[in-house]
Amino acid sequence: MKRFELRPDLRTAGGEVNDILVDGRFAGTMALVWREGGRLTGAVQLDREAVRARDKREVLARINDYVRSVVMAADIDTCEVFVTYSPYEQLIVTADDAIEAAGEDAEPEWGEAEYELVLVGKRRNRLHYHVYDDRSRLLAEARLRAANGKVTGSVEWRREPDEDDIELVTELIVSDFDEDSVDEFLIDHRHDDELIETVELAYEEEQARKAGRGKKAGAAIKPGMRGEANFTARLIRDDGDALTYEIRSKADGNRTIGTATVDIRERRLTGFIDFRERRHADDAGAIAAVLMRELDKEKEYDGLNLSLMYRNKLIDEFVIENETVH
Known part of the structure; x- marks a missing residue:
């Protein structure tokens, strides 16, 4: 096991639900x-x-450490956490619409006979869905993130999808949005x-279902683009x-040239960019400016301190004041 992570799914004053991630x-x-x-x-379900x-054994040790930290922080007197290690047998899910009785003979909407899209979390303009099979x-x-008439985000598959899987889930996502508020x-x-x-x-393309999965990103690339216009975050x-x-x-x-991770707890932001190729670090100024415009949202x-990384090694430091990009 290379990496263990707890990803918050739901938190309240007296409880929380976390997804357990192993190696991502x-x-x-x-x-x-x-x-x-x-x-x-x-309860813990592995x-x-x-x-x-x-x-x-290592996963359970990490979970045990985390539970103990909660016990200490909340001054808990008694603790009881049940752990199971088995395949998922049954999952009960609810959506905003009423749940249809099991076995009810209803005509499903297109795409829903195989997969089901369930909204499990929403914060500001960010949406978290689970996709289930039959x-x-x-x-x-x-x-996903919905802003300014555009929905962006990613679908993380637990198994490698084929073209039909990608098309079907994309259709389900598109159908969950109002055509009057989303264009792309x-x-x-x-x-x-x-x-x-x-x-x-575009929304009309998918609703008409004439263009398959639409066009691949980057289909119309302008050669020779330089500076901030060349990069997106x-x-x-x-x-x-x-x-x-x-x-x-x-x-x-x-194509993706790297990922940026930024800690936003303080007014002075800190973070790092992990480049896939060292040469892209030469464009750190333009990339940082693009990144800061996204952070403005x-x-x-007050500013941003960035470490530039390549293959987990520090190659440079970059310090930017917020005024430089406003």
Whole structure:
């Protein structure tokens, strides 16, 4: 096991739900409920198909450490957390619409006979969906951002999707938005941290279902683009105190050239850009300016300290004042 992570899904004053990630992949769920100075109870469900037997001991040790930290922080007297390690047998999900009775003979909308799209989280203009198959198994998660008539984001698949899978889930996502408020979609489909396909389309194209999955991102690239106009920064993950952006270069076929992670807890932001190729660090000034314009949409801040990384090694430091990009 290379990496263990708890990704917040829902938090309240007396409880929380976290997705358990192992090496970047969904591996289970942990739910805890407590009363300060009193009792903590909860449950951990590890997916046996996602957590290898040889990794189970280490995963449980990490979970145990986290639960103990909550116990200490909330001054808990008694703690009881149940742990299961098995495949998911059944999943009960609810949506905003009423749940139809099991076995009810109804005509499903297109695409819904195989997959179901369920909204599981919403914060500001960010939406978190789960995608389930007809046996209620979790197939993918979609994290999207809707702003200025455009929906952007990514779908993280638990198994490698084929073209039909990508088309069907894209259709479900598009159908969940109001055609009067959204004009354009840009959605990445990923598996094991690798980009499988980027879908870019207009609402009318998808509703008509004449253009398949639309056109690939970067289909109309202008050669010789330089400076800030050459780069884009797109939010692909929001962990509350930390934001992760995907950096793309139009001159490189609109492909991803790195990722930027920024800590936004303080007014002076700090973070790093991990480049896939060292040469792109030469454009750090233009990339930072593009990144800061995206950060302006999230909060007010005084400036940004960036570490430039290549293959997990520091190659430079970059300090920017907010005034330089306003």
